[in-house]
Amino acid sequence: MMQVFGAPPDGLQLAPHDVRLLAAGHQIGVREVGFTGVRDKDTLMMAFLSGLALTERFGRNWDALYDVLTDPQARPARLALVLCDYAQFRGRHVQLGAQLEAVLLDAQRTLAAQGRALWLLIEERDSDPRHR
Template sequence: MIQIFNEPPQGLQTAPKEPRIIAAGYQITLREIDFGTIHDKESLMLAFLKGLGLRDTFGRNWDALYDVLTDPNQTRPRYALILCDYAHFKKRHPHLAHDVEQVLLDAQHTAAQQERQLWLLLEEPDHDLKG
């Protein structure tokens, strides 16, 4: 299997097994966003605030999220977001999922134009892996 971090980021991708260990080996900064408790846009923005380690001055809107993800002073040149429990979130909140995906994919595209890499990795809880 080709190691995900050997290839340029390509949209939303399934996280490899042990992504934290693999990312460390490739010297990729990794942050986790927990979608398991999100129920509206405010809780979504709080999940990014917490997951990205942002200050309370974070604007908590789509433009602010895009700006943080595309600012070379805020993120490393090789950066990965693990989107935890995203599939359930997307089923529960399809419109919110559409909006956040647009921002994430736009940020990934802009990062590539800046010769930076932003991986968007989907990781589901173990209880989803049963038959």
């Protein structure tokens, strides 16, 4: 498998097994967002609030999420966002997942145009025996 950090971010990609170790070697910040308990837009926004270590001032809407992902003061120039248990969430919440992906991909394109990088990495814990 090609090393994911050896190329510019390209949409949603599968996370490599040692994502944190690989990211550290490439001087890429890592943040993890867990989707296990996400039931609706509010719990989705809470998952990002927690995963990105945002303050309670976070607006909890799509525009606010885009803004925090693209804020040069708040994020490193190279960031990997690890989306944990994302495929299961996406299967349960098709419309919410599509809205989220539109925002994430828009942020990824905006950052690329600024010479920055946002990897969107899907990590499935169920398929990884280390997490059972």
